[in-house]
Every structure is written in C-alpha cells, then in structure tokens.
Amino acid sequence: MRDEAAGGTAAPVAVRGGIVDRLYGLTTAGAAWLVLVLLAGTAASMAWGGRQAFATFGLGFIASRDWNPVAQQFGALVPIYGTLVTSAIALLIAIPVSIGIALFLTDIAPRWTRGPIAIAIELLAAVPSIIYGMWGLFVFAPFMAAHVEPWLIAHVGDKALIGPLFSGAPIGIGMLTAGIVLGIMIIPFIASVARDVFNAVPPALKEAAVALGSTRWEILSRVTLPYTRSAIVGAIFLGLGRALGETMAVTFVLGNAHDFSISLLMPSNSIAAAIANEFTEADTDLYRSSLIALAFLLFIITLIVLAVAKMMLLRMDRAFGRTH
C-alpha cells in the first residue's frame, strides 16, 4: 500500500486508508463498548438471577436475619452486617497506617530506600488473596486465639458500652480477625494512591510552609492533607470497595456462621464468603437465587463506593489541571 502511495497519486490511499481507518475505529470503539456492556451485563444478570428471591421475600430479604436452607427462608441481614463490620475494622486499621506509610515514603525515608520500600508495600497487594486466607486460618487466627483475644475478653470485655463487642470465647475465627486481615490487604491500595498525591503537592506550597518555620507534622496536617483531601477520601473509598468485595481471605477466617452476634470475636458471615461457601451446594432455585440476589446487593454497593472514589480522585486531578 505504501508503495502505491510512493509511486502514484495520494487519493486512492486516502480512500483505502479511510475505510480501514473506519474499521479500526469501529473495532476499537466496539471493544470500549464491550467494557461498558460487561459492567451493565453483570449488574443486569445479577438482578435477573436474584429476581425470585426479591419477589419471594421483598424488602424482608435485607431486613431478616433468618438464613435457613432447610425451611427455604433467606434473609441477608447477617452477611450484610458482617460485610460492613469487617470492612469498617479494616478501614480503622488501614487509614492511619496507609497515610503514615505515604508520609514516610514522600518526606522522611532516605531517598535510596524509597523505591525498594514502595515496591515491598505494593507486593502486599500482589500476594494472592487465597494466601492471606491460608495464613489467616493456620497462623493468624490461632495467634489471635492464643494471645490477643483472651486479653481483650479479660480487659475490655467487662467494660460498659464496648464490652459486648469483645465478649465470648477466644476461638480466633471471627469478625475481628477477618477485619484485621482485610485491613492488611487494603493498606497497599490506599498507601500507593496517597503517596502519589502527596508527591503531586506543588513544592512551592510546602516550601512556603517551611519558610514560615513549620515542622514536618505541621506541613502534613495543615498543607498536604487539606490540599489532597478529596484524593485521600477517594483512596479510602477505593480501599473500602476492595474490602467489601474481598472473598477468599474472609471466607477462611470468618467462620461461615449465620447466627447474628454483636461480639466481634464470634464467627459471622459476609456476602462474598456466603456465596463462595454455599453457591455450589445450593440445591433449590430459591436458594441459588437468594445467593445471586446477595451478589447483586454487593455489586451495587461496591459500584457506588468505587464511583465515589473515582469522582473524588478526578476532582483532585482537575485541581492539578490534568484533564483525562
């Protein structure tokens, strides 16, 4: 084709290029559409698959704590509660640690150590979640049962208000253990975004603070954090989205119990863990439909959380004058 272009008139090439160009544009646009279709299709097929459960139980599906395959009664309150509580524990741990790591990597660590430390932290995100699950089940849960939980029960369990959260038997498997494992898993996601936006703060702002005699903590708390606030919130929501949908690690250490308990030390369930544990054993249409309805709820919640995350991060980009 290029030979022709070199030897002859340019017009035929432009026409032919035009057709291939259009095909190329259409193909790539089709692939872009496919990404949208995949997301919409997932939401639609979950809604369709769960229609029987929603039709049978109505709003009671999310309000009832009754999950009984024998009686064909399915209420999602316990898995929803377990998902929210474990994710909340994860955020409580991950937020301060991630911001600390980001601060350490941008301002404190000797320059030559920053790259290796950042890669090591990112490797935390690369470890497959099944490995977190196995480690949690065989190593961390026994550790919690032997060392941490007895102490919590003895010293915190008898306090007013928060006492009931830390009562029961120290069995290691439960919401507290699952929340801690989740927290470790989402640290790298929050930390890497936080580090990037800390690095993107205009040096002039920090230098101005230094010139006014600020300490490094004052620069972080009064310049960096206010300036990057929306992106940090975005990073936190990104971590939350990951925590809500995490399956394997939680399945190992949560105990798959459908009894509601207020104590963080007791076994519970999460939406993802319930699906992973029970879907292949679901023997009736209603049972299967209820699990898909759970997946629908999980998908919608994570979509909203991740959309908020993305919008907060975009707002930060716009503040920097980047438009993409």
Next chain:
Amino acid sequence: MSRTLIRRRIVDWVALFFAGAATLFGLFWLAWILWTTFSEGASALKPSLFTEMTPPPGADGGLLNAFYGSAVMVLLGIVIGTPIGIAAGTYLAEHGRYSKLAATTRFINDILLSAPSIVIGLFIYVLVVGPSGHFSGLAGALALAMILIPVVVRTTDEALRLVPDQMREAGFALGLPRWQVTSLILYKAARAGIVTGVLLGLARISGETAPLLFTALGNQFWSAGLDAPLASVPVVIFQYAMSPYDEWHALAWAGAFVLTAFVLLLNLVVRLFARKGSKT
C-alpha cells in the same frame, strides 16, 4: 526554647515516629506471610508434586492436573482478554480520545478494575455455565479474561498517552492513515508499557480463586478438555486447606508456595524492568 516550640517539636517527633512505625507495620505483615508460606511450603515440596494427580483423602499425590488446568485457563484468559483490552485502550487514547464514550469507558473501566471478582464469577456462571448446563474450563478462562481486560485497558491507555504527539504528527505528515500510525508507530513506542500491563495482569489472574469456583469448579482427575470441569491451583489450595486432612494441608502449602513464588517473582521482575525502562 519556648514551651510551644518544645511542644511542637515533640508532636513532630511523635508523628515522624508513627509514620516510620506504620511502614514497619506494613512490611512486618508481608514478612510474616511470606515466611509462613515459604517455610511451610518448602517442607512440603517434593518432585511428585509435578508428576502426580491430586489425591483422594488420606493418600499421597501431587498437583499436576491443577498446574495444567491453571496454565491452560490463564493462557486462554490472556489470549482472549489481551486483544480486547488493547483495542479498548487504543480507543480511549487514540481514536476516541476526546469522545464521551472514551470518558465514560475510562470511568467504568476503573470501577471494573476493583469490582468483586466473586461477582464476575457468578456473571460467567449465569452467562455460560447455566445455559450450557455444566462447569467448564472455558467458563473459567472467560472469567479470568474478564478480570484481565480492565487491567490491560488501563495500562494500554496510559502507555499510549505517554507517547508524545509529535510522533503522531510525524506519522501523519508521511501520509500514513491513522490505523498505520497507531499500529506501526505508537504500539512500538508504547510496547514496554503494554507488555508490563499484560504481565501484571497475568500475575493477578494466576492467583484468582473466587471467579473459578463456579465456572471451572475443579476436578480431582486429569482432564485436558475445555468442555469439562478443570482443576486449578488456587481452587485446589482452597479445598485442601479447608479440609481436615494433614496430607491435603501439606499439598495446599506446597501449592501456595509455588503460586506465591511465581506471582511475586513475576511482579518483581516486571516492576524492576519497568523502572529501568522509564529511566532511560
């Protein structure tokens, strides 16, 4: 020194101390998890791991069928997902750069990137396993491809947008049509970034368990076909770790060791390579 200054200094030291402690906290878990995996896994490693099939309870065996199944599904997932991902990424960065569709897709793609993988597994179940009536390796590969696509879309998009516009203009000035500028010039310039994305995606889907549970299911025996349930390393680890048998636990640790070593080495090599590439 005034008292406020001393107080500010102390607050500062405490904050810096906590930042360092937070980093140590993060590294501590990585070290603990890796140490457990490697010490438990190394003692369970044996040659028969790669020559024998997954055993019934109480017997000795290996993970050959699981390694094979994982390799087949991951490779097929790459083969299906990579072209789609690169095409969509090309649209975002080139053909539709300033279009509404590109902006929407970029937004949705980032959401898909973090979407719960268990729901993606269920989607493929509803789409493929339900209508066809049986679990299959093909369904597993499709689920893995669906997880890979957003990774490749994003890295392709980013890599192409890093190519300076002068290169595009030079191509157009030679009279090349847009598709040739993209395929002959831009892909070459962005190759390192795109390959990095595919390899990181490969590492990611190698360890995925949740999307395979209801698609490929698992298979205790050797099966080479894509039309039947297919074993995979992560699913076997899950089943064996949850079982009460010591032999199965040992096999699960051995599988966990191989899987973790593969995923982390791939990550390290790709990241070091990308770092080197970006410097020059």
